Amino acid sequence: xxxxxxxxxxxxxxxxxxxxxxxxxxxxxxxxxxxxxxxxxxxxxxxxxxxxxxxxxxxxxxxxxxxxxxxxxxxxxxxxxxxxxxxxxxxxxxxxxxxxxxxxxxxxxxxxxxxxxxxxxxxxxxxxxxxxxxxxxxxxxxxxxxxxxxxxxxxxxxxxxxxxxxxxxxxxxxxxxxxxxxxxxxxxxxxxxxxxxxxxxxxxxxxxxxxxxxxxxxxxxxxxxxxxxxxxxxxxxxxxxxxxxxxxxxxxxxxxxxxxxxxxxxxxxxxxxxxxxxxxxxxxxxxxxxxxxxxxxxxxxxxxxxxxxxxxxxxxxxxxxxxxxxxxxxxxxxxxx
Numbered sequence: 001x002x003x004x005x006x007x008x009x010x011x012x013x014x015x016x017x018x019x020x021x022x023x024x025x026x027x028x029x030x031x032x033x034x035x036x037x038x039x040x041x042x043x044x045x046x047x048x049x050x051x052x053x054x055x056x057x058x059x060x061x062x063x064x065x066x067x068x069x070x071x072x073x074x075x076x077x078x079x080x081x082x083x084x085x086x087x088x089x090x091x092x093x094x095x096x097x098x099x100x101x102x103x104x105x106x107x108x109x110x111x112x113x114x115x116x117x118x119x120x121x122x123x124x125x126x127x128x129x130x131x132x133x134x135x136x137x138x139x140x141x142x143x144x145x146x147x148x149x150x151x152x153x154x155x156x157x158x159x160x161x162x163x164x165x166x167x168x169x170x171x172x173x174x175x176x177x178x179x180x181x182x183x184x185x186x187x188x189x190x191x192x193x194x195x196x197x198x199x200x201x202x203x204x205x206x207x208x209x210x211x212x213x214x215x216x217x218x219x220x221x222x223x224x225x226x227x228x229x230x231x232x233x234x235x236x237x238x239x240x241x242x243x244x245x246x247x248x249x250x251x252x253x254x255x256x257x258x259x260x261x262x263x264x265x266x267x268x269x270x271x272x273x274x275x276x277x278x279x280x281x282x283x284x285x286x287x288x289x290x291x292x293x294x295x296x297x298x299x300x301x302x303x304x305x306x307x308x309x310x311x312x313x314x315x316x317x318x319x320x321x322x323x324x325x326x327x328x329x330x331x332x333x334x335x336x337x
Contacts, residue, residue, distance in 0.1 A: 012251055012267045019271060023278035030281045037159065041227070043273030044161035045070070045220040047266055049244030050251070051172055052102075052216030054265040055209040057248055058176075059189045060257030061109065061116040063210065065101060066217040066244060068127035070236025073098040073221030075131035077147075078140035078231025087147040095218040101127060102214020106207035131233040140231040151226030161223045165266070168216070173262045185209060189257025239290065246297045247272045272296070 023030045049066050056063045073094040080090035101123055108119045153160035176182035187195040188205045196202050217236075224235050251268025253260030272293060279289055 012264060012271065016267060016271045016274065019274055019278070023274065023281070027278070027281045030278055035277065035281060039273055039277040040162050041159055042277065043269055044165050045223055045240060046243045046247055046273055047165045047269040048168065048216045048220040049240055050247035050265040050269040051168060051262055052213035053244045053248045054253050054260055054262055055185065055212045057253045057255060058185050058257055058260055059206060059209050061206070061209070062120065063105065063213045064117065064120040064241065065105060065123040065127050066213060067236040067241035068124045069098050069101055069214060069217035070221040070224055070240065071131050071233055072101070072127040073218040074225035074235050075135060075140060075231035075233055077222060077225055078142050079134060081142055081144050081147065082140060087144045091150070091222055094221065095215065098218025098221060099211050099215045102210040102212070103207055105214070106210035109210070110203045110206040128237065131231070135233060137233055139233065142225065142229045142231065147226055148229060149226070151223045164219065164223070168219070169262055169266050172212070176262060181208065186258055239293070242290070242293060243272050243276070246293050250296055
């Protein structure tokens with residue numbers, strides 16, 4: 001009888017369900033429609049960052065500039081609109097700037113050969129400084145009311161940020177699961193050298209994944225700026241980056257590359273947003289949230305490491321068995337013919 005194989009996201013789904021039930025029992029306010037709306041709106045930006053981080057982590061990299069990208073693109077959009085550009089054009093230019101930051105990360109990581117941690121840490125500083133330089137460290141108000149549709153709009157009763165997350169999740173899932181590009185991304189994270197020998201253009205893959213991360217972060221920047229109708233130079237400088245990495249890791253995306261999915265990262269973002277929202281509803285001090293999320297990340301990384309050891313051990317045993325069965329039979333009587 002063939003053993004049934006459960007989806008990789010089964011574990012995170014069960015944990016999410018338990019957390020939701022526990023929070024709902026603990027507080028009546030958690031069960032209200034208004035709180036659900038707040039949870040989804042706050043989780044939308046984390047979800048975008050987590051999906052972008054998922055692409056990067058699948059290749060064994062990391063993007064520390066994602067949070068600062070939110071501030072850079074949001075302030076840039078506000079400045080461009082103040083200069084007279086239509087909000088659609090200002091948003092496109094800002095998204096292009098955020099994507100370009102990702103391309104810059106990919107260029108220095110692959111073609112210059114610098115570690116991803118160092119490169120993205122440096123671009124984090126750049127993206128943090130740029131909005132402060134162009135505004136004198138002041139916030140920029142957005143006067144165009146039409147821009148509010150990005151962060152405050154509603155489609156058939158569903159907040160626009162949630163709609164954008166769902167659309168992005170569907171597109172990115174299709175890319176990873178059903179296109180040659182997705183296969184190459186997983187292959188690069190699994191074994192970059194073997195992928196290169198197989199003909200995969202590693203440089204192109206690295207540029208693509210960091211560009212996707214920059215694009216997702218810039219969409220998050222548009223959502224934040226639209227919700228507040230202000231371009232804040234400090235937007236994204238809080239726990240967004242911390243939460244995005246936690247979301248991807250607890251959603252099953254391996255820090256070592258080659259394992260994970262957009263659905264898992266999205267479920268991880270919902271879990272992190274639920275934990276954060278539930279603690280706020282319960283009146284838990286904000287500084288406890290970092291501790292809890294830190295524990296969640298540590299648990300996720302520990303499970304990921306343990307899973308890799310088990311998988312590696314199983315592969316070694318399988319190769320050993322194959323080698324044993326492929327050996328020629330010993331001659332009768334111990335003598336060769």
